[in-house]
Amino acid sequence: MKHRRGLNLKETICGGGEKAVAMDAAFSVIMSFIAVFNKNAIVDHLFFNRYDVPRYAFLFLLYMALFFIATRIIAMCFLHEAKKDVVSNERKSPHFMAALAMFAAWIPYLLGFLPGVANYDTVNQVNDFFDGVSPVPFGFVKGQETVNVFLNAHHPIVPTFIFSFFVAAGALLGSETLGFLLYILCQMLLGAFLISEILCFLHENAADSRSRLIIKSVRVFFMFMPFVPMYMICMLKNTMHSLLFILYIFVLYRYYLGKDDKPAKSWIVFFIIVLLLCTTLNTGVFVTLFTGIASLFIRKKDSRILLISVLCAVIWFIVFPKLLYPALNVFPGGKQELYGTLFHQTARLIRDNEEEFTKEDKQIIDAVLDYEKIKENFSFDATDPVKDTFRLHSTDEDMRKYLGLWLRMGIKHPIVYLRATFSICGNFFAPGAGIQIFGDIPQSEGMFGKIHAITPRVFGDKAFSLYYNVTITPFIRLIFQTVIYAFWIPVYLLYVLVIRKKMLGTYESRPEMIILVPLFVSALFLIVSPMNYSRYALCLIFASPIAIALLCTENKKS
Template identity: 25%
Template sequence: MKMNGLNMLKKIEPRIVVPLVLGMMFALGDEASNPEGHIMQIKSALCVKVLLFCVLFCVFFRFADWLIAEVQGAKREDQVEHYGFFEYGYAIKPWLKNAAVIAVCWLPYEFWLFPGVYWSDTSKQLLIHYGVERFTDHHPFALTYLFGWFADFGQWAFHNSIYGLYLLIVVQLIAAPLLFSWMLLYTRKMGVPQWLCHVELAFLALFPLFPVMFSSLAKDTISVLFFIPFCILFVDGIRTKGSSLSKPGIIITLLLCGLLTCLTKKAGVYAVVPSLLLMFLIVGLSKKAKATAFAIGAVIAIVMMVIIPKAVMPALGVAPGGKQESIPFAIQQVAHDVKYNSEDMTQQEKKLISDFLTIDYKKIPKAYDPQIADPVKGTSLKDPDLFSDFMKLWLKKTVEHPIGHLESWMGLVRGWFSFSNNDGSPSDMVVCTESAWYYDPILEYVPQWPLKASRSDTARSVYDMEQSVPVLNALFSRALWSSILPCFMLYLALRPGKGKWSRVASMLPVDMSFVYLLLVPVSGMGGEPTRYVLQLICIAPLFLAFMSESIGKTKEPLIKTMA
C-alpha cells in the first residue's frame, strides 16, 4: 500500500498547480462579486467553491490537453492541402482571399457603427490637442498627435473632424483582417488541421467583438495592430531556431512593431521588452539569434525609458504622466485601509495620504468603490515626490492587514476570475456601440461628436442576441480570454518532458499580457476591461497553436493506469 501511494504521488504532474491556483482565484473572485467586495463572508461556502473550481479546472485542462493530443496525433492524415474556395497555403492569394472573407463578414457592423465609436480617452486626447487640457503622457503622446492631425485633416477636407478620425478606423478595418489572415495561414503552417483552420476563420470573421472593437478608436485598437505581427515574428524566430532573426528585413520589422506597440500603448513595454530580453532562455536558438533578440529588446527599452522621457518629451513640451497609473492596486488597498481600518492610521499617515493623492483623506471612505480604483486614484498626484513614502506605508499596511489587501485587490481583478458580476449577471465583455462617454467640453471643439452611431441600436441589439446564444456565449466571457486560456497555455507549456521553461519563455507575450491584467484599475465593470483584454484575444489562436504543436508526438491516454 505504501509503495502504491508513492507511485501515485510520482504520477501527479507538477503542472497541476496551474489549474489548482486558477480554481482558488476563481473561488475568491466569485466571493468578491458582491456590492461591498467582501471575501470570506461565509468561510464554509468559500471552501466548497475552492474545491469545486479546482476540480472543474483540473478536469477541463486534462481533457483539453488529451483532446489536443488526439487532434495532433491524427493531423498526419491532413497534411495534404485540399484546394477549394477556402485554402490556407502560405501564399499571397490565400492571404488576400481570407482577409476579404473576414472583411466582408464585418461589413454589417461597420455599416451600423458609422462614423465610428470614440472612447472617453480619445476625447481627452483631442482636448489636449486643442489646448484645453495640459499636454501630458498620461495617454500615449504619439497617439495624441496622431488623433489631432487626423481630426484637423477631417476639418480641413470635410469640415468635419470626425470624418478625419474615421479614416483611422478605416485603416484599422483594413489592417486587422489582413493581419488575422496572416496569423491564420501561419497557424496552418504550424500544422493546424485544415478543418480547424475553417473553425479559426469562422471565429475571426464572425465573432462580433472584432468588428465592434475595430470600428472604435482607442489606443488599444491601434496598438494591437502592431502587437499581432510582433507576436507572429517572435514565434517564427523560435520555430526557425533563430534563422529568421538573421534577416535584416525581419530584424527591422520586429524592432518597428515592438516599438510602435509600446509607443501606442505604454503598457506594451511590459509585454514586448521582457519577451525579447528573455529569449536567451529558449532552447534551440543560436547564440546570434539570442543576441539579436536581446539587442532589439534593449533598444526598445532604452528608447521608451530613456530617450523619449528624457529628450523627446521635454523638447516637445510634453509633461510626464502621473505615477499613480503604475500603482492603482496599492492606492486601492490603502483606500481600503482608510475605509475599514482607519483607527490604525496615525495623524502622520493620514497627512501623507492627503498630501500624496488629489483626494482628501476624509473623502476616501465615501469615494471608495471596490470595483474600480479611479475614484480614489484620480488622474494625477498632488505631490509625486511622496511616492516612495506612500509605497512604504502600503508595505506596512500590507503586513498589518493582508486579508484586507487581498480583498481590495480581488475587487479590482475579479472580472478576470469570475463568471458573474456583482448583480449576478454573466461576466461578459462589454462593448461600446455609441460615443456617449466623453470628457467635457469636447462637444464645443468637435460639434459633430457622434453621441450615437447611425444605427448603434441595431448593432447593440444584434450583438446582445449573439452574446445570448447558448454555448457560443462562452466566447464572450471576460474570464475565458483573460485567465482561463492563458493559464491553459501555461499548463501546456509545462507538460512533462524537457524544455518546460523554454516553452514558458516562448509564450512570454501571453504571460506578460496576463501579468499586466493583474495590475489594472478595473476589470469587472464598463468597457475598459474589454480593451485591456483585446490583445490576448487577438493572439490566442497563434499561441494555442504554438503551444500545441508538439503535443501529439508523445500522445498520452486520457486516464493513466496505475502500474
C-alpha cells in the same frame, strides 16, 4: 458500441498513467482555487461567514470537476498524434481574398455604427491635440489641477498623433467625421490582412487535417465573434496596441520556428515593431523587456532580442520624458498611474480601518492624496476616484514617506490590500464577466464634438442591446467570458504543452514557446488594472486564439 464508448470515457478520465491523472487533478485544484478566490473577492470581498463556506465549498468542487474534465479532454487530444499528410495537394490559400472575406464579415458592424465607435480616452486625446497650448486637468478629470501644455501624456502620445492626423485630414476634406471613418477603415483593413495573413501562413504549413481544422476555427472566431469587429470599428489605443501585439508574437514565432533568419526578416523592422509596442500602451515596454530576458534562456539564444528591447525601453523611459516631451511641451503622465493600485489599497484601508491611522499617518497621506476626498469618492470597482485626488505638486520626499507608510500598513493588513485589488481585477481571473464593448461616439465639445454618427442612433442602440442580451444567454455566454481569453487559454497552453510534457518526460524543446511570455506578462498586469473593463485585456482577447493556432498545430518540416 456501448463497450467502446465506455472504454473511450475511461481512457479520457484515467488514461495516460497515474502520474498524468495526478498532475491533471493537482492542476484542476489550483485552477479551481484561483477561480473561487477571485469569485469571492468580487462578490464578498474575501469575507466569509458560516453561510458562505458551504456555498464556496460546493463551487470549488464544481469548478475542480469541470477543470479536471476539460484538462483530460484537452490532454487526450494532444496525446494522440494526428495522422500526417503523406502528400498535400491542397492549393495555396488565396491570401487577398481570405483577408477581404474577413474584412467583409466586419462591414455589417461598421454599417450599424457608422462611422464607428470610440471611448472617452480617445475623445480626450484628440481634443487635447487640437486645443493647442492650453490648461488641461493633469488626469483629464474636472476639478483637478491643470497643466498648461500642448499635450498631456496621461495617454500615450503616439496614438494621440495618429488619431489626430486622421481627424485633421478629415477636417481638410471638409468633414471630421470622414477623417474618423478613414481611420476606422484603415484599422479594419490592416487588422483583416494581418490576422488573415497569419492564418494563411499556418494553413499552408499545416502538416495534418487536425491542424487545419484548428486554424479554420480561429478564422471563424475572428470573422464572426461580435466583440472582434466591435473593437475593430473602435478608435481606441488598446485596439491599435493589440494588433501590434499579435504582430509581435507572430514575428517571434516565425523567427524561433526557423522560418526567418531575422525577426520580421529585418532587425530594423523588428525594432520599429517593438518601439511601437512600447509607445502605444504603457505595459508594452514590460512585455518586450521580459520577453527579451526570456530569449536568453531558450535553445536558440539571441541577445539581440534583449538588446532591442532594452534600447526601446531607454527610448520610452529616458528619451521621451527627458528630450521629446520638453521639446514638444508635453506634460509627462503623472505618478498616480504608476501607483494607482497602491493608492486604492490605502483608501480601502482608510474605509475599513481608519482607526489604525495616526494623525501623522493622515498627514503623510494627505501630502500625496486628498485625504477627505478619497474617503468620499472611494469606489470598490475602480482606482480612478482615488488616484484622481493625487496632489500634482507632491515631492519625492512626500512619496517616499507615503510608500513607507503603505508598506507598514500592508504588513499589518495584507487581507485588506487583497480585498482592494482583487475586487477589481477578479473578473479577469474568474468566470462571470462578459466581454464589454463600446457602442457609440461619446458626445463632447472641442474638435471631437464635430464627429457625428451617420447611421441613426436607434440601429446602434438595438445592436448594442442585442449584444449584451446574447452575452447573458445561458450556455452561449460561456464563449463571451473575459477569463477564457485573459487567463484560461494562456494557462492551459503553458500547462498542456510545456509543464505537463516536461513532468511526463515527453517534452521536446520548442523555442517558439517564447510567445507565451508576452501573454503571461500582459495577464499579470491585469492584477493592477484600474478597473474591470475588457479593453485592458484586449491584447489577450486577440492574441490567445492566435496563440492556439500558432502552438497547437503541426508544421510541415522545412
